[in-house]
Amino acid sequence: MGKVAVVGIGHTKFxxxxxVTIRELAFEAxxxxxxxxxLTPSDVGFAVVANYGGFSEDxxxxxxxxxxxxxxxKGAMRVEAACASGSAAVHAAYWSVRSGLTDIALAIGVEKxxxxxxxxxxxxxxxxxxxxxxxxxxxxTFPGYYALIATDHMNKYGTxxxxxxxxxxxxxxxxxxxxxxxxxxxxxxxEAINSRVIAWPLKLYDCCLISDGAAAVMLASEDKxxxxxxxxVWIRGLGSATDTGYLGRRKDISTLQATVLASKQxxxxxxxxxxxxxxxxxxxxxxxxxxxxxxxxGFCKKGEGGKLIExxxxxxxxxxxxxxxxxxxxxxxxxxxxxxxxxxxxxxxLRGEAGKRQVPKAEVGLVHNVGAAGQFCxxxxxxREG
Amino acid sequence: MGKVAVVGIGHTKFxxxxxVTIRELAFEAxxxxxxxxxLTPSDVGFAVVANYGGFSEDxxxxxxxxxxxxxxxKGAMRVEAACASGSAAVHAAYWSVRSGLTDIALAIGVEKxxxxxxxxxxxxxxxxxxxxxxxxxxxxTFPGYYALIATDHMNKYGTxxxxxxxxxxxxxxxxxxxxxxxxxxxxxxxEAINSRVIAWPLKLYDCCLISDGAAAVMLASEDKxxxxxxxxVWIRGLGSATDTGYLGRRKDISTLQATVLASKQxxxxxxxxxxxxxxxxxxxxxxxxxxxxxxxxGFCKKGEGGKLIExxxxxxxxxxxxxxxxxxxxxxxxxxxxxxxxxxxxxxxLRGEAGKRQVPKAEVGLVHNVGAAGQFCxxxxxxREG
Numbered sequence: 001m002g003k004v005a006v007v008g009i010g011h012t013k014f015x016x017x018x019x020v021t022i023r024e025l026a027f028e029a030x031x032x033x034x035x036x037x038x039l040t041p042s043d044v045g046f047a048v049v050a051n052y053g054g055f056s057e058d059x060x061x062x063x064x065x066x067x068x069x070x071x072x073x074k075g076a077m078r079v080e081a082a083c084a085s086g087s088a089a090v091h092a093a094y095w096s097v098r099s100g101l102t103d104i105a106l107a108i109g110v111e112k113x114x115x116x117x118x119x120x121x122x123x124x125x126x127x128x129x130x131x132x133x134x135x136x137x138x139x140x141t142f143p144g145y146y147a148l149i150a151t152d153h154m155n156k157y158g159t160x161x162x163x164x165x166x167x168x169x170x171x172x173x174x175x176x177x178x179x180x181x182x183x184x185x186x187x188x189x190x191e192a193i194n195s196r197v198i199a200w201p202l203k204l205y206d207c208c209l210i211s212d213g214a215a216a217v218m219l220a221s222e223d224k225x226x227x228x229x230x231x232x233v234w235i236r237g238l239g240s241a242t243d244t245g246y247l248g249r250r251k252d253i254s255t256l257q258a259t260v261l262a263s264k265q266x267x268x269x270x271x272x273x274x275x276x277x278x279x280x281x282x283x284x285x286x287x288x289x290x291x292x293x294x295x296x297x298g299f300c301k302k303g304e305g306g307k308l309i310e311x312x313x314x315x316x317x318x319x320x321x322x323x324x325x326x327x328x329x330x331x332x333x334x335x336x337x338x339x340x341x342x343x344x345x346x347x348x349x350l351r352g353e354a355g356k357r358q359v360p361k362a363e364v365g366l367v368h369n370v371g372a373a374g375q376f377c378x379x380x381x382x383x384r385e386g
Numbered sequence: 387m388g389k390v391a392v393v394g395i396g397h398t399k400f401x402x403x404x405x406v407t408i409r410e411l412a413f414e415a416x417x418x419x420x421x422x423x424x425l426t427p428s429d430v431g432f433a434v435v436a437n438y439g440g441f442s443e444d445x446x447x448x449x450x451x452x453x454x455x456x457x458x459x460k461g462a463m464r465v466e467a468a469c470a471s472g473s474a475a476v477h478a479a480y481w482s483v484r485s486g487l488t489d490i491a492l493a494i495g496v497e498k499x500x501x502x503x504x505x506x507x508x509x510x511x512x513x514x515x516x517x518x519x520x521x522x523x524x525x526x527t528f529p530g531y532y533a534l535i536a537t538d539h540m541n542k543y544g545t546x547x548x549x550x551x552x553x554x555x556x557x558x559x560x561x562x563x564x565x566x567x568x569x570x571x572x573x574x575x576x577e578a579i580n581s582r583v584i585a586w587p588l589k590l591y592d593c594c595l596i597s598d599g600a601a602a603v604m605l606a607s608e609d610k611x612x613x614x615x616x617x618x619v620w621i622r623g624l625g626s627a628t629d630t631g632y633l634g635r636r637k638d639i640s641t642l643q644a645t646v647l648a649s650k651q652x653x654x655x656x657x658x659x660x661x662x663x664x665x666x667x668x669x670x671x672x673x674x675x676x677x678x679x680x681x682x683x684g685f686c687k688k689g690e691g692g693k694l695i696e697x698x699x700x701x702x703x704x705x706x707x708x709x710x711x712x713x714x715x716x717x718x719x720x721x722x723x724x725x726x727x728x729x730x731x732x733x734x735x736l737r738g739e740a741g742k743r744q745v746p747k748a749e750v751g752l753v754h755n756v757g758a759a760g761q762f763c764x765x766x767x768x769x770r771e772g
Contacts, residue, residue, distance in 0.1 A: 021518060023518075046626070052445070052446075053439075053445075054445055056517075057513060057517045057521070057522065058513060058517045059438070059439075059440055059468075059510060059511075059513035059514050059517075060438075060466065060467075060468045060513065060514035060757070060758060060761070062466075062467065062628070062762075063468075063628050063629070063630075063631045063757075063758065063761035063762060064516060064517075064518070064631040066628050067628075067630045067631045067632065067635070071628075072628050072629055072630055073627045073628055073629055073643060073644060073647050074627070074628060075625075075626030075627050075628060075648070075762075075764075076467070076626075076628050076762065077465050077466065077467045077471075077474040077477075077478065077626075077762075078465065078466040078467065079463050079464065079465050079466075079478075080446065080448075080463065080464040080465075080466065081446075081448065081462070081463045081464065082445075082446045082449075085463075088463040091463075092463065092465075092478055092481070094485070095478070095481035095482050095484075095485040095487065096481050098481075098485035098486070098487075099480070099481045099484035099485040100484070101481065101484075101624065124445060127443055127444060127445035127446065128445050128446035130450060131442075131443045131444045131445075131450075132407060132409075132450070135443070136443065238487065239461075240432070240461030240462075240463075241459045241460070241461050242448070242449050242452050242453075242457075242458050242459055242460060242461060242462050243449070243458055243459060244449075244453045244458055245449045245450040245453045246453065249453070257459060258459060261459050262461070371446070371449075372446065372449065375446070375449035376448075376449060376461075376462065376463075378461075
């Protein structure tokens with residue numbers, strides 16, 4: 001069974017993009033991924049489009065995106081796994097290549113969330129929660145779910161509001177250094193702590209952004225990859241898992257079981273251990289989510305995620321640099337695009353092309369992408385060596 | 387690279403199901419597929435859920451369906467390719483097994499369309515068309531698109547309203563024999579011709595149904611399949627293609643280019659020719675679509691689809707029996723479920739379990755599933771032999 005590599009990446013600036021349609025926005029990322037790989041649309045065997053949807057009149061974006069990008073008549077499908085849709089697309093594209101059905105597959109992620117106002121966006125996202133038992137009867141939306149998770153974590157492990165704020169400070173610092181990020185503004189722990197409460201203990205700066213954006217990654221089989229580029233980035237391990245839709249049925253909400261299981265699968269497939277990971281993109285939809293990800297991915301012991309950020313270990317130079325592109329928190333979170341954009345960032349890091357944000361000698365990178373409140377998790381491990 | 391087989395199928399009755407939620411409806415099909423294969427949820431490696439969505443408050447059905455069916459914590463994603471979503475799920479599940487990442491994958495299709503009234507359902511489906519250039523500016527919905535296609539085909543090839551009606555008569559005949567079908571009523575050519583005009587030349591009986599329903603198919607790797615069942619049905623060939631979103635950009639709308647390309651890929655992969663196919667499920671969202679499918683799949687020459695049904699060649703006993711389960715026309719068309727349900731029917735036929743509707747000595751079967759007005763096409767070829 002042959003290996004699969006990323007051979008091209010594209011990543012638009014994240015932010016408010018009222019100047020483009022969704023197909024034009026996707027095209028910007030696709031064009032860049034094609035140019036980066038030196039390939040043409042005719043080389044692509046299949047395209048997987050990640051898009052959560054609901055923000056526009058459009059119910060079925062894939063063929064329109066393909067048409068605009070000159071990718072017709074190549075086969076395509078849309079995939080959705082809530083906020084992990086982008087990683088689902090990367091996994092599906094990987095399968096299509098590794099199964100031998102095509103040599104080249106393109107994973108595209110795109111979302112235009114600013115087409116609706118903020119309350120509507122929060123409602124549409126809330127509908128990824130349990131509509132039957134939580135969203136409709138209680139009106140719970142994602143700040144609420146993660147506030148429950150945060151209070152449980154604070155209660156069990158002594159995690160503090162300051163530690164949550166420190167995650168935001170780090171991610172704003174790196175976002176300010178990333179030209180593609182939505183926000184370019186460093187903040188202090190005081191500013192974060194004093195920002196307005198959204199759902200206690202989460203304040204404004206604990207929450208990720210509403211964003212427009214797109215990203216694309218080109219995958220190739222081993223033979224093709226070696227011909228296409230001198231710097232292939234290999235997909236070494238993949239894992240995915242789900243958890244109950246209804247949070248009330250989980251034994252413990254201070255951990256995301258789907259992350260634990262998905263990362264175990266991915267580590268097992270590679271033989272890589274958490275300590276071997278040089279740089280990670282983790283799903284920081286809320287600051288507490290990043291702290292829990294440190295633990296569930298094995299970067300520290302359970303309950304010590306707060307301490308890890310407090311010690312600065314997830315900055316460049318620390319034990320495990322995390323979200324040094326700004327994360328969902330500062331780079332932005334255009335739902336369908338995020339997992340693909342995380343992949344593009346890890347590829348940049350492993351190629352040594354991340355400029356001021358470069359993690360020195362990054363050989364192994366990890367992408368962790370969560371859907372809803374842990375209902376989905378996808379973990380993917382990348383390496384400079386196959 | 388190992389082969390992949392269908393080792394279990396589930397298929398609910400199609401119709402109006404106001405007694406169940408979407409997760410309960412999906413469960414009925416999943417339970418049947420598990421029982422049919424003798425497997426348990428813990429055997430399943432990954433689940434792909436096909437669902438078009440938009441008919442309910444739910445934006446993200448997959449984890450809720452998995453939870454209800456006891457499939458957590460298995461990995462999952464939702465796929466969407468308009469009306470071809472079901473086949474997209476089968477293809478993605480196939481990739482996941484063939485890539486070696488899992489031995490067993492489950493493709494689930496489900497839709498509950500009766501949650502909205504008919505005009506709303508038609509509008510939601512219309513949003514799979516080109517929202518930017520056709521649906522919003524002209525209000526075109528699918529009866530309109532297929533009426534354009536039908537008039538072009540009638541003009542070029544002399545296809546008649548009677549021939550369209552004959553497709554409906556055949557599919558109603560077989561639907562009446564299928565306990566899972568939504569309609570159990572034979573009709574005559576006269577009734578079909580005299581039914582009310584929806585979008586000329588398409589009348590009521592030229593249009594498929596709005597339906598609730600679910601289907602599931604269990605796929606297994608070669609080694610596993612041989613242990614699980616004595617009657618594996620092998621996936622021998624797969625193809626998929628897209629076409630322009632905007633119909634006005636196509637050179638010829640009397641053919642669906644995506645069908646031509648997808649079927650060529652699938653035939654090439656198998657070495658099977660159209661004449662070798664013993665039984666086919668084709669995408670009869672409108673009667674003209676079935677006639678065009680005969681031609682584009684190579685069951686007759688271009689322009690002779692009308693003659694093929696007129697001669698009765700697509701009945702059991704004819705050259706190529708088509709939609710002998712009633713098709714979308716009479717069995718029903720719960721969008722996400724349809725491609726999975728077509729697969730379940732072909733598996734029944736190749737196992738010789740189709741009862742009164744059995745095509746004698748069926749060895750090779752074909753599933754043809756179109757999304758939107760040919761924006762997507764998926765073709766899958768199945769065989770009793772691998």
